[in-house]
Amino acid sequence: MDESKKTDSEISRGCRRNDPRAWRGLVEKYTPMVYRIAVRMLINDRDAEDVSQEVFLRVHRYISGYDPTRPLAPWLARITYNSCLKRLPRIQQIARNETPLEDYDPVDDRQSSNPAYEVGAADTRRQVSAALDRLSAQDRALLVLRYREGFTDSEIAESTRMPVGSVKSRLHRARGKLRKMLAPLFKEITT
Amino acid sequence: MSQIHPEHIEDYLAGQLQGAAARKLEMTLFQPGMAEPFREAMKMRAILGALPPDTPPSGLTDQILARLPMAAEPDSSQADTKPSSASSSIRGILRGFGWSLRWPGFALNAMSTGSGVVKASGIQSAGYSLGPLRDPVSKRLGKVGGMRRRLLKSTLSKLWSTIT
Structure with missing residues (x-):
């Protein structure tokens, strides 16, 4: 059986026994999620890769204390979120000191590294991506957890250690900012 | 619920409203002026769904596994190899x-x-x-x-x- 297809409970129990197959299953199942959160929070591929590695090292260190009956995704998202928050001041410092922000176009970098990028939707994606990048890292994380990972409010609250009420209000504000920045796009879209 | 709060629609679209709460919201969607917030919420989902896929680089999983301190996986090709008599x-x-x-x-x-x-x-x-x-x-x-x-x-x- 494909290890990544196993339930969280089976995977976490295997990892607690330090079973290499269980670890492979965990890493294969959750690396995409961890990377997606990290790359959106940090807006940098290399930092997102570093954080992804850090996250699984932390998981390895603390798995013995983890309750295997609980779902893994919110726990991994929380470790990712915290690792990104720790790294952000350093990244912002480096960016201030070394890279003029006006010369840096993360959307174009990402486009060139992804040959499968659809030309038709490229402009929309670029606009959405650029608007998202202008939000705070926490707001980006909340939107990614909700709209990309499909987390519920309580799962987002567990991942970010925010009260559920704060998650709701922050999400509401973040959507408002995004709607303002992408007003022309909102007008174009017909549902 | 004569007025729909956008949060309720978001919760509904995210599958967080169950049973009676979901049915109550569905009923209000047909009231005049209620379609717009619902349409806005749908647009938000469509727009955020248009983000690049953010696929991790192909070697990342192996890099992570190589850094984890654990025993090597059993190699089936070597498991069958017995020393000579x-x-x-x-x-x-x-x-x-x-x-x-x-x-x-x-x-x-x-x-x-x-x-x-x-x-x-x-x-x-x-x-x-x-x-x-x-x-x-x-x-x-x-x-x-x-x-x-x-x-x-x-x-x-x-x-x-x-x-x-």
Whole structure:
């Protein structure tokens, strides 16, 4: 059986026994999620890769204390979120000191590294991506957890250690900012 | 619920409203002026769904696994590979001698499965065994009393002088 297809409970129990197959299953199942959160929070591929590695090292260190009956995704998202928050001041410092922000176009970098990028939707994606990048890292994380990972409010609250009420209000504000920045796009879209 | 709060629509679209709460919201969607917030929420989902896929680089999983401190995965190609019978026999003989020299009392016992015996001073004192050897300390010495332990010690020293 494909290890990544196993339930969280089976995977976490295997990892607690330090079973290499269980670890492979965990890493294969959750690396995409961890990377997606990290790359959106940090807006940098290399930092997102570093954080992804850090996250699984932390998981390895603390798995013995983890309750295997609980779902893994919110726990991994929380470790990712915290690792990104720790790294952000350093990244912002480096960016201030070394890279003029006006010369840096993360959307174009990402486009060139992804040959499968659809030309038709490229402009929309670029606009959405650029608007998202202008939000705070926490707001980006909340939107990614909700709209990309499909987390519920309580799962987002567990991942970010925010009260559920704060998650709701922050999400509401973040959507408002995004709607303002992408007003022309909102007008174009017909549902 | 005459007024729909955008949060309720978001919760509904995210599947967080269940049962009666979901049905109540569905009913209000047909009221005049209620379609717009619903449409806005749908647009938000469509727009955020248009984000690039953010696929991790292909080698990242292997890089992560390489950094995790854990035992290597069992390799099925190597699991079927057995050492040659000649080399395993030699290793068995050497192992047997190693135990015998240190624990001749044990060697006497283990020789039931062995195939060679050395006679020294009228007693069977050394041999080798290809059979599984039991741990002499935990299985045997525990039952040997003080007298027998001293006897064992003197037998050992006699054997050692005979060999050397």
